Amino acid sequence: xxxxxxxxxxxxxxxxxxxxxxxxxxxxxxxxxxxxxxxxxxxxxxxxxxxxxxxxxxxxxxxxxxxxxxxxxxxxxxxxxxxxxxxxxxxxxxxxxxxxxxxxxxxxxxxxxxxxxxxxxxxxxxxxxxxxxxxxxxxxxxxxxxxxxxxxxxxxxxxxxxxxxxxxxxxxxxxxxxxxxxxxxxxxxxxxxxxxxxxxxxxxxxxxxxxxxxxxxxxxxxxxxxxxxxxxxxxxxxxxxxxxxxxxxxxxxxxxxxxxxxxxxxxxxxxxxxxxxxxxxxxxxxxxxxxxxxxxxxxxxxxxxxxxxxxxxxxxxxxxxxxxxxxxxxxxxxxxxxxxxxxxxxxxx
Numbered sequence: 001x002x003x004x005x006x007x008x009x010x011x012x013x014x015x016x017x018x019x020x021x022x023x024x025x026x027x028x029x030x031x032x033x034x035x036x037x038x039x040x041x042x043x044x045x046x047x048x049x050x051x052x053x054x055x056x057x058x059x060x061x062x063x064x065x066x067x068x069x070x071x072x073x074x075x076x077x078x079x080x081x082x083x084x085x086x087x088x089x090x091x092x093x094x095x096x097x098x099x100x101x102x103x104x105x106x107x108x109x110x111x112x113x114x115x116x117x118x119x120x121x122x123x124x125x126x127x128x129x130x131x132x133x134x135x136x137x138x139x140x141x142x143x144x145x146x147x148x149x150x151x152x153x154x155x156x157x158x159x160x161x162x163x164x165x166x167x168x169x170x171x172x173x174x175x176x177x178x179x180x181x182x183x184x185x186x187x188x189x190x191x192x193x194x195x196x197x198x199x200x201x202x203x204x205x206x207x208x209x210x211x212x213x214x215x216x217x218x219x220x221x222x223x224x225x226x227x228x229x230x231x232x233x234x235x236x237x238x239x240x241x242x243x244x245x246x247x248x249x250x251x252x253x254x255x256x257x258x259x260x261x262x263x264x265x266x267x268x269x270x271x272x273x274x275x276x277x278x279x280x281x282x283x284x285x286x287x288x289x290x291x292x293x294x295x296x297x298x299x300x301x302x303x304x305x306x307x308x309x310x311x312x313x314x315x316x317x318x319x320x321x322x323x324x325x326x327x328x329x330x331x332x333x334x335x336x337x338x339x340x341x342x343x344x345x346x347x348x349x
Contacts, residue, residue, distance in 0.1 A: 003028050003029075004028065004091060004092055005026045005027065005028045005039075006026070006027050006028075006091060007023065007024055007025065007026055007027070008021065008022060008023055008024070008025045008027065008060055008074055008076065009023035009024070011027060011041070011060075011076060011088060011091075012076055014087070014088070014091070015062075015076060015078055015084045015087060015088060016078075017062070017076045017077055017078040017084065018076070018077040018078075019074075019075075019076055019077075020068070020074070020075050020077065021060065021073060021074030021075060022074055025059055025060065025074055026039060026059075027039060027040065027041045027059055027060065028040065028092075029041070029092050030042070030043075030085070030088065030089060030092055031058070033049060033052035033053065033056040033058060033061070034052055034056070036056060036057060036058035036059070037057055037058070037059070038057060038058075038059045039059050040058055040059055041058065041059060041060050041061075041062065041076075041088065042056065042058040042060075042061050042062070043061065043062035043063065043081050043082070043084065043085040044061055044062070044063050044067060044081065045063075045064070045081040045082050045085075047067075050067065050070055053070060053071050058073070059074060060073065060074035060075060060076060061073065061074070061075050061076070062075075062076045062078060062081050062084050062085055062088070063075055063076075063077060063078075063081055064077065064078065064079065064080075064081050065077055065079075098119040098120075098121045098137050098138070098139060099119060099121075100117070100118075100119050101119065101120070102114065102118075102120045103120060103121050103122045103123075103124070105122045105123050106120050106121070106122065106123065106124040106125070106126070107124070107125045107126070108120070108124075108125075108126045109126060109127050109128040109129070109130065109146075111128045111129045112126045112127065112128065112129065112130045112131070112132070113129075113130070113131045113132070114126065114132045115132060115133050115134045115135075115136065115152075117134045117135050118132045118133070118134065118135065118136040118137070118138070119136070119137045119138065120132070120138045121137075121138055121139050121140040121141075121142075121158075122140045122141075123140050123141050124138045124140065124141065124142045124143070124144070125142075125143045125144065126138075126144045127144060127145045127146035127147070127148065127164065128146040128147070129146060129147045130144045130145065130146060130147060130148045130149065130150075131148075131149040131150070132144070132149075132150050133149070133150060133151045133152040133153075133154070133170075134152040134153070135152050135153040136150050136151075136152065136153065136154050136155075136156075137154075137155045137156065138150075138156050139155075139156060139157050139158040139176075140158045140159075141158045141159040142156050142157075142158065142159065142160050142161075142162075143160070143161045143162065144162045145161075145162055145163045145164035145165070145166065145181065146164040146165070147164055147165045148162050148163070148164060148165060148166045148167070148168075148181075149166075149167050149168065150162070150168045151167075151168060151169050151170040151172075151207070152170050152171075153170055153171045154168055154169070154170065154171060154172040154173070154174070155172070155173050155174070156168075156173075156174045157173075157174060157175045157176040157213075158176050159176050159177055160174050160175075160176060160177070160178050160179075160180075161178075161179045161180070161181075161182075162180050162181060163179075163180065163181025163182060163203075163219065164181065165181070165202040165219075166180050166181040166202055166203045166204075166205070166219070167202065167203070167204045167205065168180075168205045169205055169206045169207035169208070169209065169229070170207040170208070171207055171208045172205060172207070172208065172209045172210065172211070173209075173210040173211070174210075174211045175210075175211060175212050175213040175215075175235070176213050176214075177213045177214040178211055178212070178213060178214060178215040178216070178217075179215075179216050179217070180203050180205070180211075180217045181202065181203045181217070181218075181219045182216060182217075182218055182219065183198075183199040183218065183219065183241075184199045184218035184219060184220065184221050184225075184240055184241025184242070184259060185218070185240065185241070185259070186198075186199060186221050186241065197221060199218070199219050199220065199221050199241060200220075200221065200222055201219050201220025201221060201222055201223045201224045201225065201241070201242065202219050202220060202224045202225075203217055203218075203219050203220070203224060203225045203226075203227075204224050204225070204226045204227070205217075205227045206226075206227060206228045206229035206230070206231070206247075207229045207230075208229055208230045209227055209229070209230065209231045209232070209233075210231075210232045210233065211227075211233045211237075212233055212234045212235035212236070212237065212253070213235045213236075214235055214236050215233060215235065215236065215237045215238070215239070216237075216238050216239070217238075217239040218238075218239065218240050218241040218243075218259075219241060220241050220242045221241050221242060221259075222242075223242060224242070225239060225240075225241055225242055225243050225244070226243075226244045226245070227239070227245050228244075228245060228246050228247045228249075228265070229247050229248070230247050230248040231245050231246075231247070231248065231249050231250070231251070232249075232250045232251070233250075233251045234251060234252045234253040234255075234271070235253045235254075236253050236254045237251050237253065237254070237255045237256075237257075238255070238256045238257065239257050240256075240257060240258050240259040240260075240261075240277065241259045241260070242259055242260045243257050243258075243259065243260065243261050243262075243263070244261075244262045244263065245257075245263045246262075246263055246264045246265030246266070246267065246283060247265040247266070248265060248266050249263055249264070249265060249266060249267040249268070249269070250267070250268045250269065251269045252268075252269060252270045252271040252273075252289070253271045253272075254271055254272045255269050255271065255272065255273045255274075255275070256273075256274050256275070257275045258274075258275060258276055258277030258278075259277040259278070260277050260278045261275050261276065261277050261278065261279050261280075261281070262279070262280045262281065263275070263281045263285075264280075264281050264282050264283035264284065264285060265283045265284075266283055266284045267281060267283065267284065267285045267286065267287075268286045268287070269287050270287055270288050270289035270290075270291070271289045271290070272289055272290045273287045273288075273289065273290065273291045273292075273293065274291075274292050274293065275287075275293040276293055276294050276295070279293070279294075279295060279296035280296040280297075280298075281293070281296055281297060282296075282297050282298055282299055282300050282301075283300060284300035285297060285300055285301060285302075285303065286301070286302045286303070287302075287303050287304070288302070288303070288304035290305070290306045291303055291304050291305045291306065292305050292306065293305075
């Protein structure tokens, strides 16, 4: 694949921005201010990065009107620099292209429904009665189970496993190593050990969802696990059975969400958050990294838990004090009772 090149005038039109500088200057990629060369584009959206500008060799900079007078070279002035960067990044995507049609090494069930515009790479497996929609791309080694469906223009990276009866919506991206539709963690205790509860539900993934690498989304025990439209999910996320995640919520890496939790729309869950099962999280709730969510909330807000990092000697002392809190609380209550007994009951006295 050849290198994509765009003139600054093309980029300005694409971004609906104001160009100051050489309209014919060609751009072939994007890089940060410290490393960008004359044929690369950079962006700046924080004042703390301004000190990189004088020494930068970048071909042009995306910036806001607030910073426009800080740079004398080629610049694209936009209202939202980070959004502009996101949009222009699509023009320089470097993914390898999967040839159209079905690779000879792919194993496709006779009952599968494969759209003629789909691209299925080497060593893919598509099961009985599965459906692959228009413009879908399956990279090498993808496994699509029986009765699963993948809707139009979804891209699935190598070695993703989609179990049986899973539904994937339109325009989704699923990264390598992710498993969707594995059994939820359901077992009943007995005298002879654990009796498996067979997971009879499925997984429904909405449209415009992006799922990072090595995620695991369990199928429902009864009913479905549901990821609604526009959800984005980082790497190493575990979604347990019958979880529901509302539209446009964002889940960062190493998050675990226990069974039957309901996460609202437009929520953000930072890295390493643990969310208890069978609780409801309100729309527009935001959780800082490492938060342990043990109960639900009915109103939007920003939430955090766990102590911040501290020098280890201080942490050890504070850890000991933490174990003494209950005793200290009881002693304070006793002191309050004693003090109350000593105080006069009549304010006039």
